[in-house]
Amino acid sequence: MDVSAASEIVPGDESELAAFVADSAAARRAVRVAGGGTRLPGPAFGDGVTLTTRGLRGIVTYEPGELTLIARAGTPVDEIEAALAAERQALAFEPMDHRAILGRTGTPTIGGIVAANVCGPRRVQAGAARDHLLGVRFVDGQGRVLRNGGRVMKNVTGMDLGKLLCGSFGTLGVLTQVALKTLPVAELRLTLAFPDVSARQAVEIFCAALGTPCEVSGAAFADGTAWLRIEGLAGQVAHRRDRLAALFRGRRIEVMDDAGTLSLWRDLRDVRQFAGSSEPIWRIVAKPTDAPAVVDALGLLGGRASLDWGGGLIWYAGPGGADAVRRAAVSGHATLVRGGAADGPVFQPQAPAVAGLAAAMRRTFDPAGILNPGLMGS
Numbered sequence: 001m002d003v004s005a006a007s008e009i010v011p012g013d014e015s016e017l018a019a020f021v022a023d024s025a026a027a028r029r030a031v032r033v034a035g036g037g038t039r040l041p042g043p044a045f046g047d048g049v050t051l052t053t054r055g056l057r058g059i060v061t062y063e064p065g066e067l068t069l070i071a072r073a074g075t076p077v078d079e080i081e082a083a084l085a086a087e088r089q090a091l092a093f094e095p096m097d098h099r100a101i102l103g104r105t106g107t108p109t110i111g112g113i114v115a116a117n118v119c120g121p122r123r124v125q126a127g128a129a130r131d132h133l134l135g136v137r138f139v140d141g142q143g144r145v146l147r148n149g150g151r152v153m154k155n156v157t158g159m160d161l162g163k164l165l166c167g168s169f170g171t172l173g174v175l176t177q178v179a180l181k182t183l184p185v186a187e188l189r190l191t192l193a194f195p196d197v198s199a200r201q202a203v204e205i206f207c208a209a210l211g212t213p214c215e216v217s218g219a220a221f222a223d224g225t226a227w228l229r230i231e232g233l234a235g236q237v238a239h240r241r242d243r244l245a246a247l248f249r250g251r252r253i254e255v256m257d258d259a260g261t262l263s264l265w266r267d268l269r270d271v272r273q274f275a276g277s278s279e280p281i282w283r284i285v286a287k288p289t290d291a292p293a294v295v296d297a298l299g300l301l302g303g304r305a306s307l308d309w310g311g312g313l314i315w316y317a318g319p320g321g322a323d324a325v326r327r328a329a330v331s332g333h334a335t336l337v338r339g340g341a342a343d344g345p346v347f348q349p350q351a352p353a354v355a356g357l358a359a360a361m362r363r364t365f366d367p368a369g370i371l372n373p374g375l376m377g378s
Helices: 014-027 077-085 110-115 161-165 199-210 234-247 258-269 288-299 322-328 352-365
Strands: 031-034 049-052 059-063 068-072 133-140 145-149 173-181 188-194 216-222 225-232 254-256 281-285 304-308 313-317 333-338
Touching: 014 049, 014 133, 014 145, 014 173, 059 077, 068 077, 077 110, 110 173, 133 161, 145 161, 161 173, 188 199, 188 234, 188 258, 199 216, 199 225, 199 234, 199 288, 199 304, 216 258, 225 234, 225 258, 254 258, 288 304, 288 313, 288 322, 322 333
Parallel strands: 031 049
Antiparallel strands: 059 068, 068 173, 133 145, 133 173, 188 225, 188 254, 216 225, 216 304, 281 313, 281 333, 304 313
């Protein structure tokens, strides 16, 4: 493989990828790891060669009756979702598509989803990508092919490397294959909309609704409206709708039908309310009850904020450098999703003890420090 003449390396299989990484480690050559190039956060970083997993594609096995799917890391998410939809199943964690806010035209891959631990509004009910990850194959920074997990959820001894890789953004290894749990698609979905409310009132609504047995699968707020999503069998949805309406009988409520619900939550998932903005975009994970204070503080910076995950996720588009945004976030963690080098480091600086553990992990899996150097403080 002629690396010197290539700006991007696209291995055709796992062994070719492993050989390239091993050679890069020996040469101390930085490797920028990417899937479809649609979601790597923040400004450009580092030098070296870009390694993409786009050439490692295809569904290895899908067993609808077992609710399990194994796919190579470069498999397009659209391809996986189409296969699942044919069996009325889906990825329960509802992965976000970053292209709308990042203005990119690549093809999202399942490896990129897992590497970034991407999820959407249903996290309040179903959890994140890592909660549905059954197993992985990956190449570490030394070029070793490692495997962890399997096709079923069970208790195992030893470290769960899949959970470790999930959300590491390619700094510990390059995913080549993932095994995921799938779930059936709901028969019906409705949305209860609460117009003309503040962020504080929205969080009050979320706390009350999420504290019921109504299995709310989405709780979001933007531009003065709060939304609650309910999904399930038709009878279940009707019962939950009536119970929530009774809980909030003093508030104005508008009910959105199935088609409107699908469209609304797809837009909320992809943060399309900020798609037309040219300002930096921050993703802040915070304690839900802290969200109103964070939104107020961000408002003083001059931008706009919206909420997801019942207030646990705050999106902010507007001015203010890293220090100002992270001060406004109080005890939350702010990640720069779109912006330039002048806007500050991509990820929230880690506490010393956590940073020490992270550095030790990187030395174990990538002793030469070649994988996405500088992205997460490495």
